[in-house]
Each structure stands twice: as C-alpha cells, then as structure tokens.
Amino acid sequence: MIRHHPDSNVLMEYAAGTLPWAMSLAVGAHLQLCPRCREGRHQLDCVGGGLLRHTEPQAVHSDSLARVLQRIDQDENNPSQSDLIGPEVNTAHSAAVDSGNRDRPLDQLPRLVDKLVRDNQPLHWRRMSSSLQMARLASGQNQCEVALQRIRQGGKVVEHDHRGREITLVLYGSFSDADGVYAPGDFLVREPGEVHRPMATQDQECLCLSVAEAAVSVTGILGWLVNPLLRFRPA
Numbered sequence: 761m762i763r764h765h766p767d768s769n770v771l772m773e774y775a776a777g778t779l780p781w782a783m784s785l786a787v788g789a790h791l792q793l794c795p796r797c798r799e800g801r802h803q804l805d806c807v808g809g810g811l812l813r814h815t816e817p818q819a820v821h822s823d824s825l826a827r828v829l830q831r832i833d834q835d836e837n838n839p840s841q842s843d844l845i846g847p848e849v850n851t852a853h854s855a856a857v858d859s860g861n862r863d864r865p866l867d868q869l870p871r872l873v874d875k876l877v878r879d880n881q882p883l884h885w886r887r888m889s890s891s892l893q894m895a896r897l898a899s900g901q902n903q904c905e906v907a908l909q910r911i912r913q914g915g916k917v918v919e920h921d922h923r924g925r926e927i928t929l930v931l932y933g934s935f936s937d938a939d940g941v942y943a944p945g946d947f948l949v950r951e952p953g954e955v956h957r958p959m960a961t962q963d964q965e966c967l968c969l970s971v972a973e974a975a976v977s978v979t980g981i982l983g984w985l986v987n988p989l990l991r992f993r994p995a
C-alpha cells in the first residue's frame with residue numbers, strides 16, 4: 761500500500777507543466793502506480809480546464825498549429841505528458857535492471873521508468889559504499905541528475921544532507937529513515953538541508969529512482985574524505 765504521495769504543490773506543478781522534466785518523470789511514474797494521485801491530477805486538470813474556459817481568447821500566430829504539430833513530432837524521443845498518465849507497468853524488461861547483478865529482478869517497473877532503463881542499456885552500476893550502488897540514467901536534460909539507487913538487504917547508507925531538492929520513488933523493496941518506512945510506489949521529497957540516513961529493510965534489497973537537483977553531502981568527518989569524490993552529473 762502506498763503511504764507517501766506527492767503533495768498538492770508538486771501535483772499542481774506537474775499538472776501545470778512547470779516541474780523540471782526529470783521531476784515530472786518521477787511524479788508520472790508514481791501516478792502510474794497510484795490511483796489516488798491519478799484522481800488528484802484529474803481534478804487539477806478539470807480546474808485548469810475550467811479556468812481556461814473563462815479566459816478571454818487571445819490571438820495566436822497563423823503558423824501556431826503547424827509549430828505545435830512539428831513539436832509533437834520532435835518529442836517522439838521524450839515521453840509527452842500523455843505518456844505520463846495511466847496505471848501501466850511493464851513486466852517484460854525487468855531483468856535489465858539487474859544485468860550483471862545477482863539479486864532477484866524487479867517484478868514490475870512503471871512504464872516510464874522501464875523506458876528510461878531501456879534507453880540507458882547497459883546500466884553502469886557504481887559502488888558508492890558497502891551498502892549502496894548507483895546507476896546514472898541519461899534523461900536528456902541538464903537540471904537534475906536521474907539515477908537508480910540500490911541499497912543492499914539491511915544496508916545502511918551513510919548519513920547525508922541535501923544541497924538541492926531530491927525526489928525518491930521506491931521501485932522495489934523498502935527502506936526506512938528517522939521519519940518513516942517507504943515501500944514500493946512511495947514518493948519522497950527531501951528539501952535542501954534535510955539530513956537523513958536511509959536503511960533498507962532486512963528482508964530484501966531496495967531499489968529506488970532518484971531525481972536530484974544537486975549532489976548530496978555526507979555529514980561528519982567522513983564527509984571530508986567522501987564529498988570531494990561525489991560528482992553531480994545531470995545528463
């Protein structure tokens with residue numbers, strides 16, 4: 761059962777199309793798993809449609825329609841907003857996440873995440889610590905770093921704070937920190953300055969999608985050693 765959802769501000773930014781694309785990806789993937797937020801987004805769309813109906817018509821350039829159609833053609837490689845709707849998950853490609861690894865494959869991936877993983881084959885997993893591996897995913901924009909993060913069964917990630925907003929979507933397994941327990945589909949936003957120490961539950965590894973505006977910063981004396989090595993690479 762999903763317990764952690766995007767708040768109304770994030771959903772509103774998503775519905776209005778003002779979220780950075782990579783963050784929209786995480787929200788859209790959550791929507792594919794969460795009927796409650798799909799309904800919330802639908803209601804926001806209705807409000808937006810109602811506002812548009814009461815807006816005075818504005819003149820547009822004569823070639824506007826042609827430009828919109830051209831833009832739709834160009835966006836074939838980047839999923840449009842319409843691709844972000846719907847409950848679909850893809851079960852056919854789950855093994856790709858685990859290529860080269862020994863853990864059991866995912867049962868399901870949200871379709872958006874599955875497409876991103878597919879586009880980033882082969883995944884290059886980097887060992888960040890004894891408990892954490894990370895595979896960066898090119899998303900075609902340079903504001904945010906998108907990555908898969910896997911915490912080994914029972915593994916603890918070092919305590920860190922956030923220099924920018926970070927969204928985490930749990931895809932498989934679960935982890936906890938001082939604020940709660942997060943299971944598949946749960947959506948978590950960390951704001952700059954928030955400190956936490958995630959720990960995977962003991963029964964299985966945890967796989968998450970993360971979208972970050974900046975690199976994390978390891979706290980304490982270990983940070984002296986580790987932080988200069990942490991690279992932020994939006995792609």
Ligand SMILES: [Zn+2]
Nearest residue numbers: 765794796797
């Ligand atoms: Zn939700």
